[in-house]
Amino acid sequence: xxxxxxxxxxxxxxxxxxxxxxxxQHLRETIASHGPIPFSQYMERCLYAPxxxxxxxxxxxxxxxxxxxxxxxxxxxxxxxVVQAVQPVLAMLGSDADVLELGGGSGAFAEAALRALAExxxxxxxxxxxxxxxxxxxxxxxxxxxxxxxxIMQRVTWIERPPEENWRGILxxxxxxxxxxxxxxxxxxxxxxxxxxxxxGEARLLxxxxxxxxxxxxSVRHVERDLGRNFEDGYRSEILPQLPYWMQAIAGSLQAGLxxxxxxxxxxxxxxxxxxxxxxxxAHYRHRxxxxxxxxxxxxxxxxSVDFTALAEAGNSAGFGVAGYLPxxxxxxxxxxxxVFEHVYEQAANDAARYQLxxxxxxxxxxxxxxxxxQVMLFARGLAAxxxxxxxxxxxxxxxx
Numbered sequence: 001x002x003x004x005x006x007x008x009x010x011x012x013x014x015x016x017x018x019x020x021x022x023x024x025q026h027l028r029e030t031i032a033s034h035g036p037i038p039f040s041q042y043m044e045r046c047l048y049a050p051x052x053x054x055x056x057x058x059x060x061x062x063x064x065x066x067x068x069x070x071x072x073x074x075x076x077x078x079x080x081x082v083v084q085a086v087q088p089v090l091a092m093l094g095s096d097a098d099v100l101e102l103g104g105g106s107g108a109f110a111e112a113a114l115r116a117l118a119e120x121x122x123x124x125x126x127x128x129x130x131x132x133x134x135x136x137x138x139x140x141x142x143x144x145x146x147x148x149x150x151x152i153m154q155r156v157t158w159i160e161r162p163p164e165e166n167w168r169g170i171l172x173x174x175x176x177x178x179x180x181x182x183x184x185x186x187x188x189x190x191x192x193x194x195x196x197x198x199x200x201g202e203a204r205l206l207x208x209x210x211x212x213x214x215x216x217x218x219s220v221r222h223v224e225r226d227l228g229r230n231f232e233d234g235y236r237s238e239i240l241p242q243l244p245y246w247m248q249a250i251a252g253s254l255q256a257g258l259x260x261x262x263x264x265x266x267x268x269x270x271x272x273x274x275x276x277x278x279x280x281x282x283a284h285y286r287h288r289x290x291x292x293x294x295x296x297x298x299x300x301x302x303x304x305s306v307d308f309t310a311l312a313e314a315g316n317s318a319g320f321g322v323a324g325y326l327p328x329x330x331x332x333x334x335x336x337x338x339x340v341f342e343h344v345y346e347q348a349a350n351d352a353a354r355y356q357l358x359x360x361x362x363x364x365x366x367x368x369x370x371x372x373x374x375q376v377m378l379f380a381r382g383l384a385a386x387x388x389x390x391x392x393x394x395x396x397x398x399x400x401x
Contacts, residue, residue, distance in 0.1 A: 009295075010286045016299055023052040023298035028203055036196035036208055039293075044181035046297045048132065054301055055133045055179075070175050071262070071328075071370060072109035075360045077340055078332070079112035082260065085335040086170050087122050088387035089258045097257070098169035100128040100162075102176045102250065107140035109174060114144075114152050124169060127156045130250075163253050168382070171251055171259040177311060178263050178303040180246065184279065185212060185220050186236040192217040195236070197294070205294045215241045226309070227269060237272060237279035238304040247314040256382030259320060262328060264373045265306030267400050272307075280305035308375055309401050320379035323386055325398040328374035329365040334391035337361065 012020070027045060031037055047054045071078040090097050104110050110129060117123050131137045137158050144156055184195035186209050193209040194216050200206050212220070219241040224230050231237075240246075251259060265271065271280070282289050283300040293302050312322050326334075341361060348354045363369045380386055386393070 009288050009290060012296060012299060016296075019052070019057065020296045020298045023049060024205075026052060027197070027205065027297060028199060031197065031199050036198035036210065039184040039195040039197060039207070040181040042197040042297075043293070043302050046293075046300070046302055047179060047181070049298075052298055054298055056135060057298065070105055070108075071364060071374070072105060072112065072174060074363055075356065076112035076115070076344060077337065077357065077360050078364060079109050080116045080340045080344070081332045081335040081337050082109075082172065083113050083116040083120070083122075084340060085331070085389055085392055086172075086258060086260065087117070087120060088389070089170060089383070090117075090122055090124060092383065092385070092387050093168050093257060096125050096168065098126045098128055098167050099124040100130060100167075100169065100171045100254075102130050102171070102173040103179070104129045104131050104136070104140050105174075106136075107143040109172075110140065110156070111144055111147050114148060114156070118149075118152055123152065123155060125155070128163070129156065129158050130160070130162060131158060132160065162250050166253050166255045168256040169254070170257055171254055173260070174262045176263070177240075177243075177261060177306045178265070179301070180240060180243070182238040182281070182304040183216055183219075183241055184236065184238055184281065185216060187231045187233050189233065190230075192220045205297075207294070223268065223272065223307075223310075227272060231272070232274070235274075235277060237276065238281060240307070240310060243310055243314040244317045247318045251315075251318055251320065251379075254381065257380070258323065258383075258388075259315070259379040261311060261377045261379075262331075262374055263306045265308050265375055268307050268309035271305065271309075306375070308377055311377055312398075312401050315377075315379040320381045322377065322398050322401070323380040323388065324376070324378040324392060324396045325401060326376055326392075326395045327372050327397075328370055328376055329367070329372060330395040330397075331376040331392060332364055334395045335389055337365070 023046070026049060027042065045053065048056055050056055101110055110127065114123070114127060129140060131140060141158065145153055186193050186195060188209065192212040194212040196208050196210050197205055198208045216239070219239050223239065281293060281302070281304045282291060283293050283295065283302055285296070285300045293300070308325060312325070315322060341357060345354055345357055348357060378388070
């Protein structure tokens with residue numbers, strides 16, 4: 001990105017610049033000793049390097065003061081709708097059922113979901129939060145301890161790796177897949193190349209392309225076969241060759257239950273449109289989106305849209321069946337958004353709170369907000385029946401995958 005575009009972004013504070021410089025120095029040392037690193041490794045360092053990465057350093061990420069707002073940050077309607085959708089599965093599985101939330105953000109979803117489950121007398125045996133960031137774990141723990149009664153709080157457990165023992169219940173992941181370190185590929189003379197990050201003569205970061213290894217090349221060729229067309233020369237995009245392995249690691253021990261993924265993305269043929277020549281990678285800095293992932297590493301959230309066809313394939317390969325795929329707006333409405341809204345609206349303290357609830361509905365459901373850009377994918381395994389709300393099953397669009 002040229003300086004005129006980055007100049008439109010808010011000016012970072014001196015301590016932020018110093019923080020980014022520390023991560024930059026770490027990246028320079030890595031590249032100087034090992035050579036250019038794959039973009040996926042660069043993204044992983046930028047987001048998760050201990051104490052330096054975007055998610056692992058102590059900066060506010062979520063809400064008005066951060067860089068983006070996720071659905072749970074808007075208020076409790078989102079979490080209550082998710083609970084409405086999954087509670088029949090929890091009831092079917094019985095009192096030993098657990099809920100596992102991947103990457104719990106600020107803890108907003110867990111707080112609202114646990115309150116809703118308690119109201120329905122449907123608290124899970126355990127509410128597990130798989131959160132790799134120590135900083136976010138501390139924030140989640142403080143938030144939930146301050147807002148939940150002790151008898152609910154004692155069911156919440158933080159874990160650093162997926163459960164190894166078999167379990168039954170619900171796995172929930174909101175905006176997790178988009179933050180998995182993505183591989184960037186490009187086609188040159190009909191061959192697959194992988195984007196790397198290198199250093200120029202003045203130790204500045206730059207992107208270079210190198211021949212892809214067998215895993216990346218094979219993943220790209222699989223997509224081409226599925227699309228029934230070859231990518232043209234110069235076509236650049238993202239792919240997650242590791243997604244099936246990640247899915248098996250995350251969900252392999254879930255013997256019976258439901259997985260629910262919510263993220264922004266597309267079915268494969270829309271993800272890899274011929275005119276989408278540079279993929280979907282975006283950087284987010286203080287509520288501004290830009291397209292230079294090398295700008296101020298460690299201060300930007302880096303994300304790529306999700307290929308939901310690839311997610312379905314990964315779930316299938318891990319032994320799950322797709323139980324539903326639909327836009328977020330359709331899912332929330334089918335899960336009882338109207339009923340949830342009326343229940344919370346009646347309890348609202350004042351007009352300002354009621355206005356805020358109406359704004360939540362707009363942001364969650366309008367096509368130009370989150371309603372169409374965000375998609376919901378449900379997977380099931382080991383269930384004798386699929387006790388999802390009838391309206392959710394009726395709104396299923398998995399035929400588009």
